[in-house]
Amino acid sequence: MGPISRAVTFLCNLAHSSSGPSEIPPLPTDFGPQNFLPASTLSFFSPVPSVEMTSTTLICDTQPWKDLKAHVQDIKKTHLRDLMNDKERCESMMVEFDGMFLDYSRQCATLDTMDKLYKLAEAASLKQQINRMYSGEHINSTENRSVLHVALRAPRDAVINSDGKNVVPDVWNVLDKIEDFSEKVRSGSWIGATGKPLKDVIAIGIGGSFLGPLFVHTALQTDPEAVEFAKGRQLRFLANVDPIDVARNIAGLNPETTLVVVVSKTFTTAETMLNARTLREWISSTLGPSAVAKHMVAVSTNLTLVEKFGIDPNNAFAFWDWVGGRYSVCSAVGVLPLSLQYGFSIVEKFLKGASSIDDHFRSAPFEKNIPVLLGLLSVWNVSFLGYPARAILPYSQALEKFAPHIQQVSMESNGKGVSIDGVPLPYEAGEIDFGEPGTNGQHSFYQLIHQGRVIPCDFIGIVKSQQPVYLKGEVVSNHDELMSNFFAQPDALAYGKTAEQLLKENVSQHLIPHKTFSGNRPSLSLLLPSLNAYNIGQLLASYEHRVAVEGFVWGINSFDQWGVELGKSLATQVRKQLHTSRTKSEPVEGFNFSTTKLLTRYLQASSDIPADPPTLLPRI
Ligand SMILES: O=P(O)(O)OC[C@H]1O[C@](O)(CO)[C@@H](O)[C@@H]1O
Numbered sequence: 001m002g003p004i005s006r007a008v009t010f011l012c013n014l015a016h017s018s019s020g021p022s023e024i025p026p027l028p029t030d031f032g033p034q035n036f037l038p039a040s041t042l043s044f045f046s047p048v049p050s051v052e053m054t055s056t057t058l059i060c061d062t063q064p065w066k067d068l069k070a071h072v073q074d075i076k077k078t079h080l081r082d083l084m085n086d087k088e089r090c091e092s093m094m095v096e097f098d099g100m101f102l103d104y105s106r107q108c109a110t111l112d113t114m115d116k117l118y119k120l121a122e123a124a125s126l127k128q129q130i131n132r133m134y135s136g137e138h139i140n141s142t143e144n145r146s147v148l149h150v151a152l153r154a155p156r157d158a159v160i161n162s163d164g165k166n167v168v169p170d171v172w173n174v175l176d177k178i179e180d181f182s183e184k185v186r187s188g189s190w191i192g193a194t195g196k197p198l199k200d201v202i203a204i205g206i207g208g209s210f211l212g213p214l215f216v217h218t219a220l221q222t223d224p225e226a227v228e229f230a231k232g233r234q235l236r237f238l239a240n241v242d243p244i245d246v247a248r249n250i251a252g253l254n255p256e257t258t259l260v261v262v263v264s265k266t267f268t269t270a271e272t273m274l275n276a277r278t279l280r281e282w283i284s285s286t287l288g289p290s291a292v293a294k295h296m297v298a299v300s301t302n303l304t305l306v307e308k309f310g311i312d313p314n315n316a317f318a319f320w321d322w323v324g325g326r327y328s329v330c331s332a333v334g335v336l337p338l339s340l341q342y343g344f345s346i347v348e349k350f351l352k353g354a355s356s357i358d359d360h361f362r363s364a365p366f367e368k369n370i371p372v373l374l375g376l377l378s379v380w381n382v383s384f385l386g387y388p389a390r391a392i393l394p395y396s397q398a399l400e401k402f403a404p405h406i407q408q409v410s411m412e413s414n415g416k417g418v419s420i421d422g423v424p425l426p427y428e429a430g431e432i433d434f435g436e437p438g439t440n441g442q443h444s445f446y447q448l449i450h451q452g453r454v455i456p457c458d459f460i461g462i463v464k465s466q467q468p469v470y471l472k473g474e475v476v477s478n479h480d481e482l483m484s485n486f487f488a489q490p491d492a493l494a495y496g497k498t499a500e501q502l503l504k505e506n507v508s509q510h511l512i513p514h515k516t517f518s519g520n521r522p523s524l525s526l527l528l529p530s531l532n533a534y535n536i537g538q539l540l541a542s543y544e545h546r547v548a549v550e551g552f553v554w555g556i557n558s559f560d561q562w563g564v565e566l567g568k569s570l571a572t573q574v575r576k577q578l579h580t581s582r583t584k585s586e587p588v589e590g591f592n593f594s595t596t597k598l599l600t601r602y603l604q605a606s607s608d609i610p611a612d613p614p615t616l617l618p619r620i
Helices: 003-016 039-045 063-076 087-092 111-123 126-134 149-153 168-187 211-220 224-230 243-250 270-287 289-295 303-309 332-342 344-363 370-384 402-414 446-451 478-495 499-504 509-515 533-554 562-584 593-605
Strands: 094-097 100-103 159-162 200-204 234-238 258-263 296-300 316-318 389-394 432-434 457-462 523-528
Touching (some): 063 370, 100 370, 100 533, 211 533, 224 344, 234 332, 243 270, 258 270, 258 289, 289 296, 296 303, 332 344, 344 370, 344 533, 446 478, 478 523, 499 509
Parallel strands (some): 200 258, 296 316, 389 432
């Protein structure tokens, strides 16, 4: 689609929009320092090169995009085997910040590629877009909201405005409240309805109200400092509406010693609310309805619905509509359950790690800016080299929930088909994220990465294990054994193995095609000094900002998620049908042939379930 037809589409979209042209998003502008202090950051707001694009231009129409498209042919002529011989190139593809070390020399890219990517960033007004985010502009234009998760981990004295109001004091009011409450629970001064201390916590929530906190919890679980603080306590997460998940969560727990934290930005998510009602029943059927006051608290932006549910708003921990669900782990969504488990001081370190990357992202030049480099390289791999997926491969079992979290951060953010102005994208945006810790993944899906499809890989390694094991007589420590693989895999992918090499090894002729590795498969390596709370915060923020960079360049809104709505509304229709069919034996109606058949079969095969069964909770 050319620029004229896109402009026509855009105008048609406006004509069909319910509230008319007043919804036209503002043209990109430069933003001054007035909205974000302290002054040490002012250099970041210095004048930037002129904006090439208008709000209706797509990035693919700019010269830097076209240059990169043409440049693909140059890169196709190179092989990582040769690129890796260029020491100067490799050295300039290594960046360090605050203990994090990024080596992107195994990307199918030259220094010329990087220059072209920086020009693309300029054409996309990347710097201005980052400024707009930190300035509290409503960059989430389809929901008319600021995007300020950086404020969640800003220092107490920072000033970050949303709609003319500094939000940092509100953030710290909630953090102080969490510190106070979690200390009361942990010290036993807040006790359950029968006078017992609450040593176990079940956090109910789904999507962004679950995945981030689970990732951080899983990572902290084996950190010696955090372990000390967590002694005698348990934190569990109830996400799925599948009653099996309820059963797993309450197994072995006593409501008398359990605190339930209901986490939902909207407090309307069907799965979370049904799970919340289920655990309310679990508590009140044993301890009486008044026990809810001592055993249930909430995290939400919707305090009215929290109260309506029966949780005292004094026992609710607020956050704000400028925090996207998948970006909410640094709000009470993550900070409350994690503070209950590990104490606030540990969680504060996690926030500080994230904040350090926030400062770096905001102020470092692009060539030294880890999230910017990660984001630009992803755009290069997806939109130019045509690699639609990305494997996230932490060589750390403690990071086993990192890829699932980043799946939501990345795929819900950038899984879009239209530009921020509603123009259909003539290029692919977003990527398919998946991953497993190494070395487990090596024994699972790496075959495809080595000899099948080309999947750019993120190798994440930790210098010092928090749980070292040394066995006398072994060649290396257990962590060195793990890390041997971390260092070997990227080279195996980059260099491959040629037929000539195989011939020298006397491999039989008929096996040569099977044993040949083409190589030239891109990866990057990220090395963290350790995996304490601070490093976990750094890792999280690096990936959050990387996703934003990609979205800014692709010109999409990375902060809405309309794609999840259709399935939700169809489920409402099915829920209604299941109710009427079960209670009034009415036939299935109003669905297509396939769904009618499936629903009818489901109902018939479970017709022994009584229409109005008594309350039943899992017993395991
Ligand atoms: O926190 P809530 O409002 O319950 O929403 C949970 C999740 O549901 C989603 O809206 C997707 O369905 C996510 O964006 C969000 O993280």
